[in-house]
Amino acid sequence: MLIEEGNKFQISQNAKGFFNSAETMTVKSNNGVTIQFILGDSKGHGSMPVEHMQYLLKKSNLTVIPHKRSLLNHEINEEQIG
Secondary structure: OOOOOOOEEEEOOOOHHHHOOOOEEEEEEEOOOEEEEEEHHHOOEEEEEHHHHHHHHHOOOEEEEOOHHHHHHHHHHHHHHO
């Protein structure tokens, strides 16, 4: 999965303790080595290696929250197909 600036993630119950009990995290930047992020509800910010972020995604500690724009594009594409 491509981790890009602006991607938003839901933090699982198991992992919330590591993220100041925040519900969500948004990627602020990715330089290819380190991910910088902002926690939801103004609970802070931080950084981690890209490999660790990929590990958290693999273990389902983080799940992607799709952008509303991508959902709209998907609906438009289905209408054009049908």
